[in-house]
Amino acid sequence: MSSAVSPLAPKRVPDMPAIAGVRLATAAAGIRYQGRTDVLMAVLEKGTAVAGVFTRSKCPSAPVEWCRERLEAGSARALVVNSGNANAFTGRSGRGATKLTASLAAKAIGCRPSEVFLASTGVIGEPLAADKFAGVVDRLAADAAPTAWLDAARAIMTTDTFPKVATATARLGGATVTVNGIAKGAGMIAPDMATMLAFLFTDAPIAAPALQGLLARGVVDSFNAVTIDGDTSTSDTLLCFATGAAAARGAPWIARANDRRLGDFRRAFDGVLGNLAEQVARDGEGARKLVEVVVEGAVTKRSARRIALSIANSPLVKTAIAGEDANWGRVVMAVGKAGEPADRDRLAIWFGDIRVAHRGARDPAYDEAAISAVMKRPEITVKVGLGLGGGRDRVLTCDLTKDYVAINGDYRS
Amino acid sequence: MSSAVSPLAPKRVPDMPAIAGVRLATAAAGIRYQGRTDVLMAVLEKGTAVAGVFTRSKCPSAPVEWCRERLEAGSARALVVNSGNANAFTGRSGRGATKLTASLAAKAIGCRPSEVFLASTGVIGEPLAADKFAGVVDRLAADAAPTAWLDAARAIMTTDTFPKVATATARLGGATVTVNGIAKGAGMIAPDMATMLAFLFTDAPIAAPALQGLLARGVVDSFNAVTIDGDTSTSDTLLCFATGAAAARGAPWIARANDRRLGDFRRAFDGVLGNLAEQVARDGEGARKLVEVVVEGAVTKRSARRIALSIANSPLVKTAIAGEDANWGRVVMAVGKAGEPADRDRLAIWFGDIRVAHRGARDPAYDEAAISAVMKRPEITVKVGLGLGGGRDRVLTCDLTKDYVAINGDYRS
Numbered sequence: 001m002s003s004a005v006s007p008l009a010p011k012r013v014p015d016m017p018a019i020a021g022v023r024l025a026t027a028a029a030g031i032r033y034q035g036r037t038d039v040l041m042a043v044l045e046k047g048t049a050v051a052g053v054f055t056r057s058k059c060p061s062a063p064v065e066w067c068r069e070r071l072e073a074g075s076a077r078a079l080v081v082n083s084g085n086a087n088a089f090t091g092r093s094g095r096g097a098t099k100l101t102a103s104l105a106a107k108a109i110g111c112r113p114s115e116v117f118l119a120s121t122g123v124i125g126e127p128l129a130a131d132k133f134a135g136v137v138d139r140l141a142a143d144a145a146p147t148a149w150l151d152a153a154r155a156i157m158t159t160d161t162f163p164k165v166a167t168a169t170a171r172l173g174g175a176t177v178t179v180n181g182i183a184k185g186a187g188m189i190a191p192d193m194a195t196m197l198a199f200l201f202t203d204a205p206i207a208a209p210a211l212q213g214l215l216a217r218g219v220v221d222s223f224n225a226v227t228i229d230g231d232t233s234t235s236d237t238l239l240c241f242a243t244g245a246a247a248a249r250g251a252p253w254i255a256r257a258n259d260r261r262l263g264d265f266r267r268a269f270d271g272v273l274g275n276l277a278e279q280v281a282r283d284g285e286g287a288r289k290l291v292e293v294v295v296e297g298a299v300t301k302r303s304a305r306r307i308a309l310s311i312a313n314s315p316l317v318k319t320a321i322a323g324e325d326a327n328w329g330r331v332v333m334a335v336g337k338a339g340e341p342a343d344r345d346r347l348a349i350w351f352g353d354i355r356v357a358h359r360g361a362r363d364p365a366y367d368e369a370a371i372s373a374v375m376k377r378p379e380i381t382v383k384v385g386l387g388l389g390g391g392r393d394r395v396l397t398c399d400l401t402k403d404y405v406a407i408n409g410d411y412r413s
Numbered sequence: 414m415s416s417a418v419s420p421l422a423p424k425r426v427p428d429m430p431a432i433a434g435v436r437l438a439t440a441a442a443g444i445r446y447q448g449r450t451d452v453l454m455a456v457l458e459k460g461t462a463v464a465g466v467f468t469r470s471k472c473p474s475a476p477v478e479w480c481r482e483r484l485e486a487g488s489a490r491a492l493v494v495n496s497g498n499a500n501a502f503t504g505r506s507g508r509g510a511t512k513l514t515a516s517l518a519a520k521a522i523g524c525r526p527s528e529v530f531l532a533s534t535g536v537i538g539e540p541l542a543a544d545k546f547a548g549v550v551d552r553l554a555a556d557a558a559p560t561a562w563l564d565a566a567r568a569i570m571t572t573d574t575f576p577k578v579a580t581a582t583a584r585l586g587g588a589t590v591t592v593n594g595i596a597k598g599a600g601m602i603a604p605d606m607a608t609m610l611a612f613l614f615t616d617a618p619i620a621a622p623a624l625q626g627l628l629a630r631g632v633v634d635s636f637n638a639v640t641i642d643g644d645t646s647t648s649d650t651l652l653c654f655a656t657g658a659a660a661a662r663g664a665p666w667i668a669r670a671n672d673r674r675l676g677d678f679r680r681a682f683d684g685v686l687g688n689l690a691e692q693v694a695r696d697g698e699g700a701r702k703l704v705e706v707v708v709e710g711a712v713t714k715r716s717a718r719r720i721a722l723s724i725a726n727s728p729l730v731k732t733a734i735a736g737e738d739a740n741w742g743r744v745v746m747a748v749g750k751a752g753e754p755a756d757r758d759r760l761a762i763w764f765g766d767i768r769v770a771h772r773g774a775r776d777p778a779y780d781e782a783a784i785s786a787v788m789k790r791p792e793i794t795v796k797v798g799l800g801l802g803g804g805r806d807r808v809l810t811c812d813l814t815k816d817y818v819a820i821n822g823d824y825r826s
Contacts, residue, residue, distance in 0.1 A: 056752070057750055091774035124743075124746075125742050230726075233746060323821070332472050341471070344471070344473070344502065359504065402815040404818070408733065
């Protein structure tokens with residue numbers, strides 16, 4: 001397993017400001033790793049609203065089920081995340097572990113267990129020794145500090161090669177509010193899989209249903225538009241917490257997601273989601289190239305999305321890009337297999353700015369040297385024009401390299 | 414690109430008998446390759462019935478469109494197949510190339526161009542120089558002989574590592590009839606993709622609609638139950654020809670696919686389809702292990718198929734098998750992402766004969782040494798029990814190795 005930082009990692013880590021009402025702490029509970037932190041606790045002020053979206057897997061992890069059941073109440077006082085064990089496919093003992101973790105955290109900070117949200121990532125099918133949290137929760141609650149964002153992002157990493165943080169500010173009414181986010185992406189620990197976890201925090205005073213509306217809309221073109229290998233974790237979790245602390249500085253209370261005053265906030269919120277999602281693609285297992293797939297001229301956006309995902313998930317397209325080969329024949333194949341309306345004789349394909357195919361055949365002006373230069377870049381856009389309608393969409397992925405196979409095919413020790 | 418024969422190749426090549434009414438010849442037309450044959454012509458007796466199934470791609474190759482349009486007439490006098498150029502995504506010139514090829518062949522053997530069926534495999538997006546066939550069709554027609562089956566299978570290979578042939582006999586009425594088949598599988602030539610071509614021939618007197626019925630049913634559990642990487646070629650073609658010559662030996666004319674006298678013929682026909690489909694999986698690009706995925710206890714067979722394909726197409730499952738890792742956590746993931754009814758707490762998973770998971774958790778009796786021995790075998794069965802109903806299905810695939818990435822990610826020269 002490679003431990004080198006992905007060559008696609010952002011060049012600069014942003015300064016992460018404090019968010020009123022959020023305090024963070026990390027600890028080494030020894031769940032699986034040695035010599036590193038593996039638990040994150042976020043302590044949230046009373047009145048914090050929560051929203052969440054989760055894996056669509058029919059076999060979700062115990063923490064995913066725990067969060068789903070508690071989301072309706074809409075109120076959160078803590079988030080506890082561990083790495084090293086996913087608490088997935090652990091049956092009755094898995095449910096017991098979530099209960100115990102929530103009770104321990106609730107006791108440490110003085111809230112109800114139902115106000116504690118949970119996420120786990122790591123090994124599947126092994127019981128999570130949640131009693132190990134007993135030794136650290138009191139200290140976590142006591143140590144929690146407003147600026148430990150990078151430490152928080154580090155504690156939830158599995159084989160991510162860099163911690164993922166993002167921040168943005170927005171005007172809401174007369175006040176400036178902040179959105180911070182952390183994420184972990186497609187890393188694996190045998191016998192685990194790529195699990196995506198992301199957590200957003202804001203001091204904006206937004207009621208839970210409005211926050212859920214913002215989130216449901218925001219993930220469409222961010223986390224739901226990223227694919228590493230088309231596989232879906234049992235544990236994917238994206239939670240969003242709004243402390244409402246900015247109300248004291250004049251920010252208005254927002255009850256509905258379609259409130260017009262949310263315009264600038266939505267931009268910041270979607271920006272953080274998009275930034276984190278892109279970092280996940282930049283840290284795809286074995287990735288050497290960030291690949292943007294753009295589909296235009298589809299009959300609808302939904303159809304464009306399906307075609308874009310068909311291209312982004314095609315092993316033949318992804319290996320070609322790894323080999324710096326502008327193999328548009330495979331793009332044609334991936335368009336064709338998507339099952340969406342497409343007319344071969346109207347199809348156009350670009351790599352970067354260079355059109356390689358036009359009206360269902362190779363572009364006669366196609367210059368091999370120019371395309372070769374495009375394919376050597378670390379960031380590559382594949383664009384398909386269908387010429388049928390106004391549907392457009394974009395997804396992010398990465399190439400498929402021998403390192404992906406090495407990372408995921410290593411013998412289990 | 415590796416040229417070594419797949420370690421999963423069948424140990425023995427069957428003797429291929431003649432089929433009355435079928436003659437075969439191959440030639441080197443120099444479409445792309447040097448020093449090998451690249452054209453196959455099958456000359457068929459008057460009255461030969463034809464049936465076919467094709468790629469579901471929305472961007473099919475020109476020969477696929479040609480065959481589809483001519484299938485309804487149900488009558489064939491020749492099949493011309495070339496390797497080296499797929500004549501796909503070639504626009505108007507592609508249609509011209511099919512027309513020219515059919516005309517040349519028709520003239521050489523004395524039939525109508527509409528009775529000539531075509532298939533091409535190889536490079537995509539480059540015009541097929543069909544005029545090169547002009548130099549070889551007359552000799553092909555003259556040389557065609559009844560026993561050149563292995564040569565025929567060799568002429569249509571791209572990066573297949575071995576030729577694929579299969580044969581079976583059956584009783585039909587009072588006569589013995591024969592079914593022969595040849596196929597090519599998942600090989601690629603930059604910038605091409607895995608294209609599957611297969612051709613079956615029989616002397617049984619079966620009318621075209623009945624043959625189509627047999628074929629449509631026969632592919633469900635053979636070629637449609639094989640996946641290498643989930644990618645769908647623009648050119649996949651499976652054609653079946655029935656000369657009817659066995660009528661002279663007393664075989665009854667069959668007009669309908671549900672004719673009861675077809676029982677033994679169907680067994681032989683399905684056997685050849687299944688055998689060839691398995692050989693395709695055994696020659697999957699970079700394959701080191703043949704993987705059988707069995708799903709039981711699903712709500713329907715259709716649901717079982719979807720879950721089996723989700724497992725068989727999962728890069729994480731396939732890389733784990735390449736690494737000889739009985740990573741059942743990834744199997745849970747693949748079941749979960751299929752979107753089909755599944756109850757995590759009833760799930761059971763086996764590798765070979767060893768149950769590794771039971772009732773939604775690791776099987777307590779799971780023996781690491783025994784499972785390790787299973788995973789070292791060249792043929793591995795992954796079985797999932799859903800515990801919901803009587804739906805059962807089976808698909809074949811292979812592992813995902815670094816060689817797959819090397820074969821498909823090599824720099825284009």
